[in-house]
Amino acid sequence: MADKYCSVENAKFLLHDVHGFEDILKFKRYEDFDKENVDLLIDSVKDLADKEYFPYFEEMDAKPAAYKDGEIWAHPQVKTIFEKSGDMGLTGATFDYDHGGMQLPFMANIASGYILTAANNAAVMYTGLTAGAAHLITSFGTQELIDKYVPNMLNGKWGGTMCLTEPQAGSSLSDITTTAYPQADGTYKIEGQKIFISSGDHPYTENIVHLTLARIEGAPAGTKGISLFVVPKMRIQEDGSLVSNDVKAVGDFQKLGQKGNATVHLAFGENKDSQGWLVGEENRGLKHMFQMMNGARIDVGLNGAAIASAAYFASLQYAQERPQGRRLNNSGRKDVSEGQTFIINHPDVRRMLFLQKAVSEGALSLVMEAGRLHDISHQSTDAKEKEEAHLLLELLTPIVKTYPSEMGRTSVDNGLQILGGYGFCTDFPLQQYYRDIRISALYEGTTGIQSLDLLGRKVTMQNGRAMMLLMGKIQETMKAASTYDEFKPYIKTLGGKLEQTQEILQHLLQYAMKGEHEKFLADANIFMEFFSTIVIGWQWLKMATVAKEALVTGNLVQPSEFYESKIHTMKFFYKYEMPKTAAAMEILKNGDFLTILEMEKELIM
């Protein structure tokens, strides 16, 4: 394919130059990897994406997965995706050797996932969810469960899903009612309905392993009575053969985007013959699920960043090739005797392109930062470093999930605008990116839920220790940047924003201390907007400093424009994006709780 949908150069720049992958490679678990073989792996992932993912991106949208005649149909390329991803070891890339994985560093897996997702975000969900499900089994399941299920999930023979949502409960998991009835042999009979199950059914793997939340009969109400089960589509018999396990696709959800991925309504135990196996401890299913949730939320952030990146390159190509109009001359007029210019030369088009670049690369850098913290928190042998990385990751995760989803969408929207009327047409991929990226702010916890998590839990945990750690990290970046006079104004801006963050938190925490929790959290979304912008500002200062260093030392892997472009985009972010925090600050300090106070007398009409 001639079309560019991602930047391998940028992925490597982030990995090696910005986020110090070499530190991660020192961990024992990763002893078989070095920069060279990881780079080769990334190149081969790009090759796979070029051949098997990107060419089907539009087609899988045009022919959506759908429920027909009692079955789910999906694009046949899904079969190839499972097979190739399994063959190359990508589905289980980060898993233990013992489980059939290659112990790839999480950070490197983000680089790989970025490429595959940018190429075809609907396709990558099939193997991504399989890995997530397998990971739950290896983390909390018995050796027997691991042996029985995981190898086939990682090699591409079987698929996997996560079954959380139910029709009556939505995001409120405390209200789920799917029931697990204990059997004499230690297994359970599962009965209930699950909706919105991504990759929930298709004919392209022999089996699909559903990691399912359910309530053991008689368990306490609320989230404390939820357990986790393996409930396969096909039950494995003594002789290894597979028989139906009474898990049935009873419908699907036709969607705005990501149409290539089947979103399924599943019925468990309609004939009282759906067998499940407990994973981990009774009544701790939600806890187990949420230990995986950080990873899933990073993946959603990656989904947003990757789609935004693909959209950026599509818009950029159009802007470089489309002649239209003329630049203004000094008399404020256009000379029609001149030939047309390419639209990339119009300042407003440039503004939108830089916005796309600033958002998509800023978002990807933050996802990579999270990847690094994930690796450290799991692999470090230094207890303090490990714990700090864990805390930082806990704090950053809602932002990692939300910024690429929310601002990624704005970025794609600007990208569509660049194409004018063509952006609205199916001849160009922008309209698909605009539809596909819309899911990111919804699944694995909506933006509202992420914002409550950030302000209500993460900011305050351990008396604000994670926040203090993060402030320290940001100050380290400011210090490194201060080597270069050119960066002084941006360091000053960022420092000021950190002070404002303290100020606004003190202001908001007053309400929490008075027990006015609804007021404390009423504008959590606005705080998310405020703070995530600052966090991305931090990422841009970090990238620009590394780029400057490369230019000053002459230690260049890419042409010098690559690094100059980073510095320029950082400046763009500080000019056009950072000021939004001023607006958010004004809202957060406003003491009129207009969304709460009038509830007694309904004024929304």
Place this chain on the structure above:
Amino acid sequence: MADKYCSVENAKFLLHDVHGFEDILKFKRYEDFDKENVDLLIDSVKDLADKEYFPYFEEMDAKPAAYKDGEIWAHPQVKTIFEKSGDMGLTGATFDYDHGGMQLPFMANIASGYILTAANNAAVMYTGLTAGAAHLITSFGTQELIDKYVPNMLNGKWGGTMCLTEPQAGSSLSDITTTAYPQADGTYKIEGQKIFISSGDHPYTENIVHLTLARIEGAPAGTKGISLFVVPKMRIQEDGSLVSNDVKAVGDFQKLGQKGNATVHLAFGENKDSQGWLVGEENRGLKHMFQMMNGARIDVGLNGAAIASAAYFASLQYAQERPQGRRLNNSGRKDVSEGQTFIINHPDVRRMLFLQKAVSEGALSLVMEAGRLHDISHQSTDAKEKEEAHLLLELLTPIVKTYPSEMGRTSVDNGLQILGGYGFCTDFPLQQYYRDIRISALYEGTTGIQSLDLLGRKVTMQNGRAMMLLMGKIQETMKAASTYDEFKPYIKTLGGKLEQTQEILQHLLQYAMKGEHEKFLADANIFMEFFSTIVIGWQWLKMATVAKEALVTGNLVQPSEFYESKIHTMKFFYKYEMPKTAAAMEILKNGDFLTILEMEKELIM
């Protein structure tokens, strides 16, 4: 239909209470109308929309208009839409009695258009464009052309289009190449290609009259060599019968949204047999077209406001009916033994609903303001009043087009978010509104073009006289609001924003005076965002003041909550939306022209 998609009460409130329709009814042209018969007309439009428009809203999307086997297929309901709209006189509502119209005030037509568009935005485009095309003929055409074409266009027998865009030119109309070859009989032979022609072809009217921009052979280059022609799909013979006029649909554009409307690629004169009739003066076609453009741009603003309104009512209904989760109690926890609450009781959902209400009603109020100015500028016998209304309308038009398109989209996006995962599913209409509204920022001049028009032309015209007039109008509203102490803080905010507007304009105009026009206009989009927010803040203060007056005097047409809701939403707008101007201000005062300066060495990559 049980579903609410618009508010007739609000349309009447805006018409009568906020924007003083009674003044407009005094004009001679409107002597046959009074409040009562206009209200009855609005009610009958709602009835028509309920029966013939809204029930086909989703179906026309599911079965898009499309080019098949050399012809354009469109949903058969299009035939009914033409007929009913013609029969009720809605297509030509604002036209002269002489031309077959009913001389309906433009303002009242906006109320009618709001209802029809909210019900089915793709359907209303068929008759809307027909009216636009007919209006060009009545305004600039000969009596012969009027007599030949207009009656059948207004009665629903014939359709009409506007043919501007060409493949190589896009928004740059100076580059169009469609050619008109003069014939001995005074007519022209037309040859060329036009793209993106909305309602461009379909089998549901006997004829389609294309108002087409073309260059008379030998005409000067640029916009000064463009003329306007009537080029019908079917030529009228002496005996009144119709024969093909060599205008052929050669393809279509499949789109993200508004799929029910056929967007067509037309070829004129492939067999050198496409006859055209000059409308108005030679080489003044673009000028004629642009005299109509104000109306077209108000219609696009109305399209955005109406879709945003329909999306608001869909989200509101969902939020009122969907139980999920619990409110936080004073210990910051949720009590799972309580039943679930409806999601309308979650502060963040309320914030999004109020945002939808604030944007959609604010936008509609501005469109109505434009309608009033349109009526005055055309009907007033007081030369000063007439000229001032014209100037104000010129200034406001780019904002009327842009705010409902841009912020309407954000509003719909928030509406989709309220539905969570269901917002992404085709079972609910939010995803369609999200797609449909995306066109508003593109057609009839993109947001970029509107912003250049606002800052580059309208703000400065007649030495800023239009701006002075607008400031005066806003101050009148502030004065009226100052009767009520409750409004003091908002008046103060708005006054401050007017001062900032002056300040920022002085700052920007320096560049224009130095001849640095690219710098002057580089951030025109940001100025649009800044100033349009202020203008909507003005509309909200106006609405709130009228609502307060009604509450104080007890002169209530609606329940008191209707008026209290207006005041509360005004406060919401000032808390959550007005602060955005602070961010825009910061950007506009920043002297780093990052989008221009690096052009010599391309840093977008």
